[in-house]
Amino acid sequence: MKNNYLKLIMSSLILICVIPFSSVQAQTLDDYITRYTGENGPGYIKPAVESISSNMNSGWYRSAKIKKLRPQFYLGVVVMGAFIPEDNKTFRATTEGDFSPRQTVDAPTIVGSGESVTISGDGGTTYTFPGGADINFIPLAAPQLTLGSVFGTDVSVRYVTAPIGGEIGDVTLSGFGIRHSVSQYLPDLFPVDIAINYNNSTAEVGDIMKVKSWIAGVQGSYSIKILNVYGGFAYEKGNADINYTSSEGTNIDFNIDTNANMRATLGLCLNMGPVKLNTDYSIGAQNVLTVGFGIGI
Amino acid sequence: MKKTILGFLVASSLMMTSCLEDIATDLVGTYPFNELYEIDQTGAFEESRTLSVADVTDEIDFDGEVKSVGVNSVKILVTVNSGNTAESVDLFANITSGGISYDLFTKTVDLTSFTVGQEQEFILNPELNPAAVTLFTLKVKEIINGTFDVNEQFTISVGGDTNPGNSTIKATVRLMIDSECVYTTN
Incomplete structure (x- = not known):
């Protein structure tokens, strides 16, 4: 059997999502990408890239309260899941190679229907x-550490890596974020904590694929006893670079840009002493449900 | 605390795996038939290749039960060699198996414009015989799924006749049949 790097790329994309918990599905998903080494490749893969990008841009905060100068930290696990919208299930695909006549049809994306689409030619x-994997939801999980605060500013990092074997190497998810309190410049009577944030995340599969995303926005939170209501508005974008040479010597070079999108987030955090349990929901290009669990002060 | 953390991780795992449950998906692999036929003949000629099961299975790049096989394209690459005196050749390819035989295509190739060693490509999709395409795809499917009767030989021939009739053709013809195999994984 021939090696197929592109198959490994897609399985790695999915593997990124399940690093901490499961490798069960990776082998099955190896088979998905064989057909798309040409111009249809980006369209087929794009929804999965958007999901990973949306996930990586999620779960960074559970409160907008940042003290001006005081030790603050949070250490926890964040689990995100992007819901795939229906319009991401198909894309306009065009026949490739010497098939004639050339035709363009609606075909399933990697997350679309499992049923193939066959057309007749000369x-x-x-x-x-x-067909696609018929997925409605793509998860992602990562550990996160947040440290602060100096001049009303804190920083967050995420990092997880796992070897996937073969010639590909490691799958690595990393992220960095910085927030700055706006509340410190507002009168004390203002009841809502407000901060601005910028976060940058990267998922890498060896040296053949890199998914990058960033999000910038404004966030707010309001505390009621042990409950914290938080939310925000942000602008986000992502892209993926895929570059490899197949075992047949074909050089494949995809650059997939996700659309720039606005997103709105609303969430709740339960503070039980140092233990924090939070969940939020973001509405954007792909809606994302986030659950977080950690300790912090 | 340990119980709480463990419970959280287990719940997360279940949520994730339930989202990635096994689903039957139609995937597409390829079987590229690619054979070189050396022709050094005066007048009519025919060169045959009988495919074994291994000839097919060694070329496929997937595992799974094949639902259907199709042909995406058929083309020939013709190269004229030194000593060729034929001005043109009436080429055909033939698919034979289990006593059934169909010409896949017929094509007259004008050799006067060729230079020795130069390769010219002819994509033949519009000239294909659908019955021969169906026979080819049926046999490939049977071989991959393990239902092929080895007593029914699977032969692909390239033949033809030269113009003028007593001229000698010295050429190579590469026949390429790009086929797709739709298989299901779950």
């Missing part, structure tokens, strides 16, 4: 676009 020929 002289009894056919061309089939493969």
Whole structure:
């Protein structure tokens, strides 16, 4: 059997999402990408890249309260899940190679229907676009450490890595964020804590694929006893670079840009002493549900 | 605290794995038939290749039960060699198996414009015989799924006749059949 790097890329994309918990599905997902080494490749993969990007941009905060100068930290696990919208299930795919006549149809994306689409051509020929994984939800999990605060500023980092073997190497998810309190410049009577944030995340699969995303926004929170209501508005964007040479010597070079989008987030955090349990929901290009658990002061 | 953390991780795991449950998906692999036929003949000629099960299975790049096989394209790459005197050749390819035989295509190739060693490509999709395409795809599917009767030989031939009739053709013809195999994984 021939090696197929592109198959490994997609399985790695999914593997990024399940690093901390499961490797069960990775082998099965190896098979998905075979057909798309040409111009259809970016369209097929893009929804998964958007999900990973949306996930990486989620769960960074659970309060907008940042003291001006005081030790603050949070150490926890953040689990995010992006819901795949229906319009991400298909894309306009065009026949490739010497098939004639050239035709363009709606075909499943990597997250779309499992049923393939076959069209007929000259002289009894056919061309089939493969099905997708029929996924409605793509998860991601990562540990996160937040440290502060100096001049009303804190920083957050995420990092997780796992070897996936073979010639690919490691899958690594990393992220960095910085927040700055706006509340410190407002009168004390203002009841809502407000901060601005910028976060940058990267998911890498060896040296053949890199998914990058960033988000910048404004966030607010309001405390009621042990309950913290928080939310925000942000602007986010992501992209993926895929560059490899297949075992047949074909050089594949994809650059996939996700659309720049606004997102709105609303969440709740339960503070039980140092233990913090939070959940939030973001509405954006892909809606994301986040659950976080950690300790902090 | 340990119980709480463990419970959280288990719940998260269950949530994730339930989202990635096994789903039957139609995937597409390829079987590229690619054979070189050396022709050094005066007048009519025919060169045959009988495919073994291994000839097919060694070329596929997937595992799974094949639902269907299709042909994306058929093309020939013709190279004229030194000593060729034929001005043109009426080429055909033939698919034979289990006593059934169909010509896949017929094509007249004008050799006067060729220079020795130069390769020219002819994409033949519009000239294909759908019955031959169906026979080819049926046999490939049977071989991959392990239902092929080895007593039914699977032969792909390239033949033809030269113009003028007593001229000698010295050429190589590479026949390439790009086929797709739709298989299901779950």
